[in-house]
Amino acid sequence: MIIAVDGPAASGKGTLSKRIAAHYGLNHLDTGLLYRAVARTLLDQGEALTDEAAAVAVARALDFRALDEARLRGAEAGEAASVISVYPGVREALLQGQREFAAQNPGAVLDGRDIGTVICPDADAKLFVTASTEERAKRRWLELQKSNPELLFETILADVRKRDERDSGRLAAPLKRAEDARLLDTTKLGIEAAFQMALGLIEAELAGKK
Numbered sequence: 001m002i003i004a005v006d007g008p009a010a011s012g013k014g015t016l017s018k019r020i021a022a023h024y025g026l027n028h029l030d031t032g033l034l035y036r037a038v039a040r041t042l043l044d045q046g047e048a049l050t051d052e053a054a055a056v057a058v059a060r061a062l063d064f065r066a067l068d069e070a071r072l073r074g075a076e077a078g079e080a081a082s083v084i085s086v087y088p089g090v091r092e093a094l095l096q097g098q099r100e101f102a103a104q105n106p107g108a109v110l111d112g113r114d115i116g117t118v119i120c121p122d123a124d125a126k127l128f129v130t131a132s133t134e135e136r137a138k139r140r141w142l143e144l145q146k147s148n149p150e151l152l153f154e155t156i157l158a159d160v161r162k163r164d165e166r167d168s169g170r171l172a173a174p175l176k177r178a179e180d181a182r183l184l185d186t187t188k189l190g191i192e193a194a195f196q197m198a199l200g201l202i203e204a205e206l207a208g209k210k
Ligand code: DC
Pocket: 009, 010, 031, 032, 033, 035, 036, 078, 081, 082, 085, 111, 112, 113, 114, 115, 163, 167
């Protein structure tokens, strides 16, 4: 079984995907980490994010089993990932590995921006998780404030808007709801309620396919 979960930054799709994978006993891949790893490597090597050929070479050599999540989290890698993910060659280089991951037994939950549209268009169930821009910025701000109390909400709101624009506006596999994806708006939902709602949508989709 393959479950595709897409949505904008800070929509809650990562947390939900982990829980969905645990619930069904499936593997889980946060595909944002792949783009973050490519960006992090370029930054560490002192290469410009505008160097498309260098980004493609790093993407081709990326080992999916060696993703250091703790090192890849954070605003800098996320912002840089959003920049290099516009390159078609980078997306192409990461495509096959994602499909192979999805095809492994016993199946997987993949979360990202283009899972339902490009990576796994035949997924058994697809969710598009979203929340209002203000709510997503608020969640991220509350999280980041723990380590940086000076941080202004307006700064985070501007960052989230910029990332949305770049992720949705790019030509190669933009963030877009697949026509057959079920919409889950988490603006007014806590994590537990959102999880129960997600399970309900997935079960309805699976029942409809029997
Ligand atoms: O989900 P995230 O914040 O970790 O993703 C970081 C960036 O990576 C995001 O702004 C766009 C890019 N990305 C992508 O283009 N396609 C995906 N499937 C996942 C992430």
